[in-house]
Amino acid sequence: MDMGNVLYQVSIWLLPALLAITLHEAGHAFAAWRLGDDTAKRQGRVTLNPLKHVDPIGTVLIPGLLLMAKAPFLFGYAKPVPVNFMRLNHPRRDMVLVALAGPMMNFLLAFLCMLSFHALDYLPVDWREWVALNLRNGLVLNVVLGFFNLLPIPPLDGGRVAVGILPNFLAIPLARLERFGFLILIGVIILLPMLFRQFGSDMDPMRWLMSGPIATVISVIATLAGFD
Template sequence: MMETLYTVSTWILPALLAITLHEAAHGFAAWRLGDDTARLAGRLSLNPLRHIDPMGTVVLPAMLLLVKAPFLFGWAKPVPVDMRNLPSPRRDMALVAAAGPGINLAQAFIAMLLFHLLPLFGDTADLWIARNLNNAININIILCIFNLIPVPPLDGGRVAVGLLPLALARPLARLERYGMVLLLILLLAVPLVASQFGIDWNPLFELITPIIVGLRDILLVLSGHGG
C-alpha cells in the first residue's frame, strides 16, 4: 500500500502540471490571437480543477496506473474557442492547437534542466524529486507527440486542417466526430484482440515510440545530459 501511494505521489504532480498547462496554453493562445472565450470561461487558470475531466483525467489514468499498463491515456475538458473571433481562423486555429504540445515540449525540457539541481537536495528527497522529474519528462513528451498525431480532434489534426489545402483540409476536418473512436480502437481494442491470440501489438505506440525516443534523445543533448 505504501509503495503504491509513493508511486502515485511521483506521478500526480507532473501529470496535473502537464495537463493543466497544456489546456491553459490553448486558451492563452486563443486569447492572444483575439478570442477571449476561454478567458471568460476561466480556462486560462492554472487551477487543475478547471481543466480536469473526472473520467478522462482521473479515473482512466489511475486505473491504467494501478494495473501497471504499459501506457497511460486520458483527456481533459476541451478549451472553448470561437473561430469567428480569430482574424485568420484556419491559421490561428492551427496556432492555438500547436500551443498545447508546445508547452508540453517546454515542460519536458525544463524538467531535464532541473536534473542538474538534484545534488542540492538530500538523498531521500533527491530520489523522490528525480522520479517526479523523470515522470514529467515522459508524460510531457508522450503528450506532445501523441497530440500531434494528425487526426482530429487531436491537436495535430487541427494543425493539419489549418495548414493543408482546403481540398484536403475539409475531408480531414469531417473526421473529427469519428477521430476519438478510431484512436481508442487502435490504442485499446486492437492490442486487446491481438493479446487473445498471444500477440503483443499496439500499432499506435509502435508508430510513435521511435519519435518519442528520438525527441527525448535530442532534448537530453540540448539540456546537457548527452553528447
C-alpha cells in the same frame, strides 16, 4: 495489494500527470487569447493554475484508477478549452497555432523537467530519488502527450493542424472524421493490439509508430538541457 507501494506509485505519477494534462489546455487558452479570442480568458482559463483546467473524471478518477490497477498505459484529459475560431484574427491560420500551442506546452514542460535534474544535488538526500522519479515521469508523460496529440487525427491537435493547412478538398473530409476520431484511436490503441495477440503477435501499432520519434525528442531535449 501492497497499499504502501500503490500510494508511492501514485505520488510519483499524480503531479506529473496533472501538470501535463492541465497545462496542455492552458497552452491552448493562452494562444487563443493572444490571437484574438478571449472566450477562454473570460472563463478564467488563461492561467497556469492546474485546478482551473481539472476535469474530475478525466484528470483525477481515470488516471488514478489506471495507476492503482497498474495498467500498462496512462490516459487522461482536462476540460477542453472553449475557442471561438471565428473571433481569431486570422481564423484558419490561427486555428493551427492554437492547436500547436498545447503540444508545444508539453515539450516545454518536458524540457523544464530535464533541466531540473541539474538541481537534484542541492536537495536533501532523502528527497532526491522521489523528486528524480517525478521529473522522469514528467519528462516522459509530456513528450508522449505532446507527440500523441500531434497525430493527424481529429479531434487531436494534429488533426486540427492538418485541417488548417491542407487544401479544402482534403481538409473537409478530414474534418468530418472528428466524430469518429476517438473510435479510431480506441481501435488503434486497444483493439488492434488485442487482435494481434490473438494471432500470437505482440505487435502494437501505436507503440511502433511513436517509440522512435519519442526517443529522438527526449534525446534532443537532453542535449538542449546540457546532458550529452
